[in-house]
Amino acid sequence: MTSRQGKVRIEYEIRDEPFPFLSAIQMADLGFEFDIAKHELNRTHWAVKDVDLAKELSKLGIKLPSWASGPTKLVDITKHVFDVALSFPGEVRPIVEQVALELGHLGGDNTCFYDNNYRPQLARPALDILLQDIYRNRAKLVVVFLGGDYQRKDWCGVEFRAIREILMERDNKKIMFVRMDDGAVDGVFKTDGYIDGRRFCPQEIAHFINERVTLLVQEESMTIHEKLAAQFPLVYAGEVSTPGGTCSVVVAADGLELPPLLERYGEWAICENGIHCLYTRYFIDKNRFHEDDWVQHITSKTWVKPFDFITVFRRAKEMLS
Structure with missing residues (x-):
């Protein structure tokens, strides 16, 4: 199909194929599927439709020949997922x-x-x-x-x-x-x-x-926070208030074994806009959180609520017992 100077030229070939196709009655009944209005069935000129013909015909048990399906993009199967x-x-x-x-x-x-x-x-x-x-x-x-x-x-x-x-x-x-x-x-x-x-x-x-x-x-497509909540139910996802808003944090009981978590995420941090920031980065090492390091550090900040944080920490321990 070539479009030039306000005109369209269509080159076509008629082939006889040994497979069933649609009758005139079926064409009329499938006007919605093929985006063909009733008056268009009586026209003698061409109309281009944005319809996946192969998909619509497959629902009727009709498979188009390979030459009619159009070129398929090639992929290298040694690399393609x-x-x-x-x-x-x-x-x-x-x-x-x-x-x-x-x-x-x-x-x-x-x-x-x-x-x-x-x-x-x-x-x-x-x-x-x-x-x-x-x-x-x-x-x-x-x-x-x-x-x-x-x-x-x-x-x-x-x-x-x-x-x-x-x-x-x-x-x-x-x-x-x-x-x-x-x-x-x-x-x-x-x-x-x-x-x-x-x-x-x-x-x-x-x-x-x-x-x-x-x-x-x-x-x-899930966020890291959603994956943690779905895959590791013993890890409690909570929130602490900061001067600039609410940051999402994840805490777990002291001694909780987290090798899968380490393997997937290593050192990580979650904050409101997804960017690592100073007061929302908590490190995991040797399958446990550094309680002495980060709890004392966080509770020394006046804008964090220590009671909420400690409550969450105790709750995680209860979930393990």
Whole structure:
């Protein structure tokens, strides 16, 4: 399509394709979805619509051919971080392919790692190392399609080694199981929850996956204060008044073990505008707060309420007992 001198020229090609398309009656009924007013169906000139045609047609079970989908942005899968990575045996590929297609419509291009979408980049030596890196380190959510075939397949075993590392670290929110049959898989137990792939269609499964991804993305966008409150309930988030306003602080009982906190945040400070400032910086070292250092320092300032601070400190100790 070329626009020049107040005119628009459109070049097009008509192809015969062996797939179902819309009837005239369906076109009329889907006017809202395609942003086509009734009078436009009788026009002979062109109109450009801001509609994701592939997405709307997929809801009707119609998949556009690859040439009609437009160019897809290429990404280097040795570096790219995916929202979702799908691990499955070839026997369930027809279902997984539909799930991947719907995930692409929901999340956009290159948000889902589905092997057939990246065939040229997967044609390389040491593929096992690349796949394990994707599943272990560069996917926010790994979806495993479980069943007897998954247990038997060598490449599924390669991928599941990386998945078991995630399970060993108890990062369960990064794993989602979809069971395709009752076959046993080593490392998966009866107490593990799953989506029953026999009960739901591929599009429904894709929406379940998208819901999990949305929650993970929301968690990534949380502030450090919100993460502390959600992940470490024994750490009390309180407030102290200052001459310039209210500063948020986090205190914990003396001796509270906080290695995960140290690993994630190290030395940190929270104040009203998110900038480190002199009187709201509290250091954590050797899994405990420096009570003698910072409590005495803070209580020497007339603008801080020592009673509130000490009360919070005692409350944290009570929570641990």
